[in-house]
Amino acid sequence: MDDQIESLIIKFLTKEANIHELQQLELWIGNPENELLFHEYIKANTIMNMSVGKYDRKKAKTIVLRQIRKEKNFLGNRVMKFSFLKYAAAILIGALTFGYFYFTENEKISNPVVSSPVIDNETIKPGSDKATLTLEDGSIIDLDGGKTYQTKNISGNGRELIYADQESSKDIKYNYLTIPRGGEYFLKLADGTGVWLNSETQLKYPVSFVPDSPREVELVYGEAYFDVSPSTEHNGTKFIVTNRSQKIEVLGTEFNIKAYSDEKNIYSTLVEGSVAVINGPSRKELIPGQQSILDVEKNVVAVNTVDVASEVSWKDGVFIFREKPLKDIMKVISRWYDADVVFENKDLETLKFRGVIGKHQEVEHILSIMKSTTIKEYEIRDKTIVLR
Incomplete structure (x- = not known):
């Protein structure tokens, strides 16, 4: 493959390509004479999506061209489209996943x-779906190796843990889900909120939420992506995520928090909706595409605009x-x-x-x-x- 075309593909994937370069790439991929070369390059430089299991030539080309056109539209209009930023990695997880590093x-x-x-x-092997569940009585359930777990209100299939909504009393019972190094897991809370947990992470959460009260969980340490069930479905109650130095108030949104205990900063990235990051008297309201950075030692919060896809791609x-x-x-x-x-x-x-x-x-x-x-x-x- 021509070095220039390979460079354009890399620029496209890292969102560094300008409109002219995207037009060049679109024309090259769309040319039937280049189709075989394009697919040979993809197959030689990719690993197959684990859930798909095989390479789909038609789907791969369709995804590439669709994303190029979206990127061209984004650059041409100069309008921030956060739905695009959220799914910017779709090309990498739909039919193919590039592996390059320079x-x-x-x-x-x-x-x-x-x-x-x-x-x-x-x-040294890649990570996998694994976790340990600590129940309210202190019992520890091993969820490694695809092990299933089933109770009246909890269902686990080895990849995810789902809590059913149930009647709650004011006596809140908490569970802990702990992800070791080399692991990841998906959790669906009783209110319908989805949580993707990254390696070396622990989340504390109630088995059920008290009606008409704030829905609160604690990211003890690590990294988690939250897709919060809207407050409109829970009588207007806020969803709150606390950790060692801050709390985040949410009405209904998607966001990522990285708060590892061996790092001095806590990063909160908003994908959709709105959140307020609270640290003592400081309150920072984020808009989609922004990230708050809390320096735990100096107790100072800064807000920056970031590439959302880069920050949350780990869950995909x-x-x-x-x-x-x-x-x-x-x-x-x-x-x-x-x-x-x-x-x-x-x-x-x-x-x-x-x-x-x-x-x-x-x-x-x-x-x-x-x-x-x-x-x-x-x-x-x-x-x-x-x-x-």
């Missing part, structure tokens, strides 16, 4: 000689990184693959990369792509990745 600094680290990676064994089976330092990227990878990361070459920590990574591919594939850009060599020993 260095974006002006200077590269000298890399004259590379050696074959040292891999002691294959103990991909990681999208835009100008992220390698240290931050490897922190994400270490949680998902349940592996420790050691930088023997500290200069690598600050190098910035851009890329899209399918979550269900082997970690060696990701590292080999990095190796083609900046990493001189890497080593895998048991549960540790060493970067040199």
